Amino acid sequence: MSKICFGCGAKLQCKSETEEGYVPEAKLEDSKYCKRCFRMMHYGEVNRAVEPKTVSSIVNSVNKHAKFVVFMVDFINIFDDVMDIFKRIKVPKILVISKSDIIPKNVSFSQIKNYLKVIYKVDSDIVFTSKKSNLNTLKKSLYGKDEVYFLGLTNAGKSTLLNSLIEKGRGKTTELTTSYKENTTQDFVRLKVGNMTLVDSPGFVIDNFELDKYTNVSEEIKPVTYQNKMACTYDVGKLFEIRIKNATNAVFYFSKNVEIRRLYSKETTGVSFKVKGNSDIVICGLGFIKLTEDTEVTLPQDVMKYMNVRPSITGGIYE
Ligand SMILES: Nc1nc2c(ncn2[C@@H]2O[C@H](COP(=O)(O)OP(=O)(O)OP(=O)(O)O)[C@@H](O)[C@H]2O)c(=O)[nH]1
Ligand SMILES: [Mg+2]
Structure with a gap:
């Protein structure tokens, strides 16, 4: 029977170093991890996986085999494409808003819950967690599931x-x-x-900024407000x-390392589109x-594929 890498789930193999699950032949017998995971854990190297699985292949496999799903989305990634995938999961499920430590203080959990119910018609349970908090609430939701x-x-x-849950559940090896x-x-x-049995899975990959440590939101977001007159x-x-044409407040929710600078007179080229107020x-x-x-906005063509517009999650009618 073939062995699976405990770190990432790839099938361990010693034939091709450029394909997933590679371990040198001499190590195959004793290894729990593929070379990529081993180097990520011990040397802090970060290597991209070979080829991400498609959204449909993950969804189909889960709908076929799973009995219960915890669907995780973090605060900055609640938008149509992700919530559409959530809806495609047809087995009993709960929605977990992860990385609750990045949610800015001006947004309450109940506000986000209402938003999800009103905008995305979520009728499953919604639980907030971070790697360090609220694990017990999550565990209660999972109680009795095999x-x-x-x-x-x-x-x-x-x-x-999952690493946090395992740590709490048994001595971590x-x-x-x-x-x-x-x-x-x-x-x-x-x-x-x-x-x-808890099952980790490959994440859904849709067009996103390739993050590095610098741009990744890793702590509470502190919004930065500009009055765009x-x-x-x-x-x-x-x-x-980003060019914002009309008079509006513009509130930037990014990692504190992503510095926002206003360039008064600079024109930009790109794709222009209209956005409704409170988006x-x-x-x-x-x-x-x-x-x-309401305003017109211009973004560079190559950023458009990462862009979604949603009704504002931080206020307005959902409070
Ligand atoms: N601030 C914060 N960061 C977190 C939390 N949980 C995970 N992260 C960070 O988010 C990044 C992604 O975490 P992973 O656990 O690898 O995410 P994943 O969903 O398994 O990703 P894939 O395997 O690519 O699908 C890492 O840099 C984590 O340190 C959290 O609760 N709070
Ligand atoms: Mg993962």
Whole structure:
């Protein structure tokens, strides 16, 4: 029987170093981890996985085999594409808002819950967790289940949360590989904890900014507000520029390392579109900009594929 890497779920193999699950032949017998996971854990190297699984292949497999699903999404990645995948999961499920420690103080958990119920018609239980908090509430929701799949966008924190649950559930001997890069977990990994089997899964990969440690939101978001009285361009962490044409407040929710600078007169080229007041422009994986009034916005063409507009999650009618 072939062995599976405990860190990422890839089938261990010693034939091709460029394909997933590679271990040198001499180590195959004793290894619990593939070379990529071993180097990520011990040398802090971060290597991208070979080829992410498609959303449909993960969803189909889960709908066929799973009995219960914990679907994880973090605060900055609640938008249509992700919530559509949530709806495609047809087995009993709960929604976990992960990384609750990054949620800014001006947004309450109940506000987010109401938002999810009103905007996305979520009728499943909604639980807030972080790698360090609220694990007991989550455990209560899982009580009595014999098998639970953990799903969500890449980087939602699935493997990290499972490592925390395992640590609490039994003496920790091995751990799942985690990293700020996308697509760390490559296949399903089954973990036996008491009578329960917890299943880690490869994250859904949709177009997102390739994050590095610098841009990744790793602590509480501190919003930065600008009163945009006339057409202005904003430089977002030297990653891209956004031009906001009309009078509106613009509130930037990004990692504190992503510096926002206003460039008053600079014109930009790109794709222009109209946004309704009280909307968030979400840049997948990176953060979002709340606009309080109707306005025209211009973003570079290459940023458009990471962009979603959602009704503002931080206020308005959902409070
Ligand atoms: N601030 C914060 N960061 C977290 C938390 N949980 C995970 N992270 C970070 O988020 C990044 C992604 O975590 P992973 O556990 O690898 O995410 P994943 O969902 O397993 O990702 P894939 O395997 O690619 O699908 C890592 O840099 C983690 O340290 C959390 O509760 N709070
Ligand atoms: Mg993972």
